[in-house]
Structure formats: structure tokens, C-alpha cells
Amino acid sequence: MIILKLGGSILTKKDSVNPEIDYDNLNRIASEIKRSLDKKHKELVIVHGAGSFGHPPAKKYGIGKEFKNSEYPEKRIGFSKTQNAVKKLNMEVCEVFTNNNLPVISLQPSTFISTSNGRINIANLDFLKKYLKEGFIPILYGDVVLDDDLKIVVLSGDQIIQYLAKNLNSDKIILGTDVDGVYNKNPKTNNDATFFKEFNSLDDLDSFDLTTNVDVTGGMLGKVKELLELADLGIESKIINIGKKDFVYKALEDEDIKGTIISKK
Numbered sequence: 557m558i559i560l561k562l563g564g565s566i567l568t569k570k571d572s573v574n575p576e577i578d579y580d581n582l583n584r585i586a587s588e589i590k591r592s593l594d595k596k597h598k599e600l601v602i603v604h605g606a607g608s609f610g611h612p613p614a615k616k617y618g619i620g621k622e623f624k625n626s627e628y629p630e631k632r633i634g635f636s637k638t639q640n641a642v643k644k645l646n647m648e649v650c651e652v653f654t655n656n657n658l659p660v661i662s663l664q665p666s667t668f669i670s671t672s673n674g675r676i677n678i679a680n681l682d683f684l685k686k687y688l689k690e691g692f693i694p695i696l697y698g699d700v701v702l703d704d705d706l707k708i709v710v711l712s713g714d715q716i717i718q719y720l721a722k723n724l725n726s727d728k729i730i731l732g733t734d735v736d737g738v739y740n741k742n743p744k745t746n747n748d749a750t751f752f753k754e755f756n757s758l759d760d761l762d763s764f765d766l767t768t769n770v771d772v773t774g775g776m777l778g779k780v781k782e783l784l785e786l787a788d789l790g791i792e793s794k795i796i797n798i799g800k801k802d803f804v805y806k807a808l809e810d811e812d813i814k815g816t817i818i819s820k821k
């Protein structure tokens with residue numbers, strides 16, 4: 557079973573003020589997945605980020621920050637608006653995927669996942685497994701969820717990936733984003749950033765200024781933190797640049813492509 561993350565940075569234009577989908581990337585990736593599955597059937601679960609869709613309402617209403625009970629009515633509206641915004645992105649992703657004859661089934665995290673202090677504590681994966689068994693491709697995405705301590709939080713696609721990898725028997729975990737993998741510092745703002753073929757510890761990073769994209773869930777730092785937790789359990793994952801043509805296809809086909817493997821030392 558393969559778990560594939562499609563970064564919000566690739567599916568949406570994160571820099572634009574209004575949420576906008578990058579249809580070129582989305583169509584290309586859908587056709588690459590189709591091409592690989594046509595070659596040989598694979599069990600696949602897809603998780604996508606929220607990109608520019610979740611950010612504006614989540615930021616406006618300060619979702620994820622502590623708040624007073626008197627502010628709850630407004631926070632609930634922020635929650636609803638954020639949930640609706642990421643759902644719109646998910647609908648478009650599913651539309652493009654079904655147009656490519658991919659049998660996707662959208663599973664909305666806010667309806668079956670909750671957290672405690674921001675970490676997943678309830679998530680019933682029975683339905684996901686049922687759909688997988690029947691040959692469907694479950695799609696989940698970064699969403700807002702209820703939290704036992706903080707009431708409402710943003711749940712990143714990267715944390716979902718980590719949870720699924722721990723709880724499903726996956727043999728491959730691929731995280732697609734808009735850079736080639738992990739560098740010692742942000743490669744977009746530092747020409748001299750050095751690339752890691754393998755990454756084992758946060759100590760290897762030069763700075764913790766790890767996010768340039770507008771993101772409420774932690775950018776590359778959030779990603780590697782989740783993946784290092786998996787590495788501690790002996791589960792390896794790989795970060796690749798899916799802005800590059802054929803990289804999703806090649807990753808699904810086990811071809812050797814540039815990327816960072818997150819593993820234990």
C-alpha cells in the first residue's frame with residue numbers, strides 16, 4: 557500500500573491572495589497516477605494539503621490559537637469557513653481525478669478525526685480500509701478538527717500522513733512538494749543551501765526559519781518533524797519535488813529519482 561501526499565504548494569498558487577488552483581499541476585499529476593495504476597494496480601491513499609485555500613480563513617479567525625469561551629461563537633464561524641474552503645479545494649481535486657478515471661473517495665477529516673493538544677487521538681480507519689479493499693483510492697486532506705483541549709485546531713495533511721503510515725500497513729510513503737527535498741536552510745531564499753539525500757535529525761538544519769509559503773501548519777519543519785517520528789519507528793519516507801514532470805509516476809513505479817529519504821541513523 558502506498559501513501560502519497562500532494563503538497564498544497566503544488567496544487568494551489570500559495571502566493572496569490574485569493575485561493576487559486578494550479579490546474580496544470582493537478583491535471584498532470586492525475587494523469588501520472590492513472591498511467592502508473594494502469595500499468596499495475598496498486599493500493600493507494602492520497603492526502604493533499606490545504607495550500608492557499610485554508611490559510612485566509614484560518615488566519616483571519618486565529619484557528620489553532622487559544623481563545624476565551626466568550627470568543628467561541630466567532631471561532632465556530634471561522635472553523636466552518638475554513639472547513640468549507642478546504643472542502644472546495646478537495647472537490648476540485650476529486651473532480652479532476654474522476655475525470656481521469658481514478659476511482660477516488662473523499663474522506664473528510666473533520667467528520668471522523670479529532671485531536672488532543674493538536675495530535676490525532678480519534679480516527680476510525682475502518683471505512684478507509686473498506687474502500688481500499690474494494691479498489692477505491694481514499695483521499696484525505698488538511699482540515700480543521702475538534703480538539704479535546706484546544707476546542708478547534710488545524711490538522712495538517714502531514715500529520716494525517718504520519719498517522720496513516722503508523723496505522724496502515726504501508727510499504728511506501730511519498731511526500732510531494734515544490735522543492736527537491738530537505739536542505740540545511742530554505743533553498744528558495746538561500747542559494748547556498750545544501751541538499752540532504754538522507755535526513756535523520758533536526759540538528760542537521762541550520763535554521764528553523766523553515767517556512768516561506770503562507771502556511772498555518774509549519775511548512776518544511778512541520779513535515780520533517782512528522783516524518784522523523786515515523787523514522788523513529790523504523791518507517792522510512794521520501795520527500796520529492798512533484799512540480800517536476802513524471803516524478804509522481806516514477807515514484808509510484810519505484811524508479812530512482814532525486815529526493816530526501818527521512819530515516820533513522
Ligand code: ADP
Pocket residue numbers: 562563564565566605607732733734735737738739740741742743744761765766767768769771774775776777
Ligand atoms: P507543501 O505545501 O508542499 O506541503 P510547504 O509549503 O508547507 O509544502 O513546505 C515546503 C516549503 O518549505 C518549500 O517551498 C520551501 O521554500 C520551504 N522550506 C523552508 N525551509 C526549507 C528547508 N530547510 N528545506 C527545504 N524546504 C524548505
